[in-house]
Amino acid sequence: MKQQLYIIAAMAENHVIGLNNSLPWHLPDEWAHFRKVTAGKAFIMGRKSFEAPDALHSEYRNVIITSNPPAAGEPRTEYAKDISEALALLSGETDVFVLGGASIFQQMLPLADRMYLTIVHAQVAGDAYFPVFDLADWDLASSEFHGTDDDHAYSFSMNLYIRKQPA
Known part of the structure; x- marks a missing residue:
């Protein structure tokens, strides 16, 4: 079976995904959605x-792209020097989730079969951005809106996009 690559991210309407290496929001229901979608992957x-x-880590298997792997790794964690080595390490996996950051998303976007992309309905300050992509290349398969409440300062939509097949 062909390996399926899934990008999973949350971005503000202005494409911000991070500020000072942290998420610029706290959205517990979005994290619950993330855990449900990625469980065991x-x-x-x-x-x-x-x-x-x-950071959210897989309880199953994490492949970290870095030019400087640590001498002693963490449990369930492997290191790769680039995207091709990371994909080779995971060649036996059918479903692989790409968690970022910005440069990893940029490199993986052309390879992705699906995007689990949460849109945070706000313009926020940040220093990391999700790459611009052409919506014409994707079908919106589902969208679930979540309004603001006591636990969520921003409303958001959890969207699933599936890459359109070439004609």
């Missing part, structure tokens, strides 16, 4: 994303 991410204070 392998993750690929960059070193800074892996080391972020609010």
